Amino acid sequence: xxxxxxxxxxxxxxxxxxxxxxxxxxxxxxxxxxxxxxxxxxxxxxxxxxxxxxxxxxxxxxxxxxxxxxxxxxxxxxxxxxxxxxxxxxxxxxxxxxxxxxxxxxxxxxxxxxxxxxxxxxxxxxxxxxxxxxxxxxxxxxxxxxxxxxxxxxxxxxxxxxxxxxxxxxxxxxxxxx
Numbered sequence: 552x553x554x555x556x557x558x559x560x561x562x563x564x565x566x567x568x569x570x571x572x573x574x575x576x577x578x579x580x581x582x583x584x585x586x587x588x589x590x591x592x593x594x595x596x597x598x599x600x601x602x603x604x605x606x607x608x609x610x611x612x613x614x615x616x617x618x619x620x621x622x623x624x625x626x627x628x629x630x631x632x633x634x635x636x637x638x639x640x641x642x643x644x645x646x647x648x649x650x651x652x653x654x655x656x657x658x659x660x661x662x663x664x665x666x667x668x669x670x671x672x673x674x675x676x677x678x679x680x681x682x683x684x685x686x687x688x689x690x691x692x693x694x695x696x697x698x699x700x701x702x703x704x705x706x707x708x709x710x711x712x713x714x715x716x717x718x719x720x721x722x723x724x725x726x727x728x729x
Contacts, residue, residue, distance in 0.1 A: 554652075554684045556624040557644055561676045568628035568642060568673055570620060571613040575629045578638030578661070580609040585662055593696065624684070625654050630664075630673050639664040642673040644681055648722075649690040654681070656691045656727075658703070670703045678707055682729045689729065695721045 561568040571579075587602045604612070620626035627643030640660030647655035656677060658670050681689055691709055693700045701723065709725040716722065 554624055554686055556621070557626060557677075557684055558680045559620070559626075559628075561628060561680055562633070563672050563676050565633060566639075566669060566673055566676070567631045567633050567636075568676060569631070571617045571627060571629055571641075573610055573614060575613050575638060576606060576609040578629070578640075579613055580604050580606055581661060582640060582659055583609070586659070623651070625651065627657075628673075628677065630660065630669060639669055640673075642670070642677045644677060644689070647690075648692050648724075653686065653688045653690055656681070656689050656704075656707075656709075658700075665699065670700070671706050674703060674707055678727065678729070687729050689727045691725045691727075692722050693725065694719070695723055701725075 559570045583602070583604050584598075587598050590596075591598045616627055623646075625644035625646075627641045627645070629641050630639040631637060632639065638661070640658065642656075642658040644654040645657050647657060649655045656674060658674055660670055678689065689709075690712075691704050693704065695714075704725045704727075707727065709727045712724045712726040714721055714723050
């Protein structure tokens with residue numbers, strides 16, 4: 552691999568970012584539920600029970616993410632407040648719609664963690680860590696309705712590159728040269 556691996560742990564002033572562990576399964580399950588509730592609200596539908604995870608499924612997903620991290624060299628890190636250890640969400644470098652050479656920055660926080668600057672703080676730490684891997688560019692794709700995420704990316708120095716459309720609507724491609 553031509554890049555150093557992304558750090559497994561990062562610290563910021565208020566946050567502790569760590570590689571996924573089994574204890575994160577319940578928090579991840581809540582994130583998936585909130586994601587589905589948000590989608591249903593936007594579309595004027597009911598929550599799709601098939602989109603929800605059982606605790607066992609959530610455990611399997613976080614365990615798989617942890618086990619696959621070394622081979623990829625990029626991964627997700629859970630966010631917890633320093634001191635109280637409360638699960639807030641995650642921030643990650645992922646292939647997503649991009650590539651292993653120019654991965655995507657992704658983040659998702661529980662609704663209770665919105666509006667406190669945690670996404671910006673965690674994402675800034677992951678961007679710095681991505682720079683340390685030797686990468687020269689990051690991407691982030693965001694739906695046009697997600698104004699708060701677009702603001703986070705703007706604060707980090709990402710710029711709009713182009714837009715695409717899929718069956719769920721418009722996607723804004725943002726890029727950051729490291």
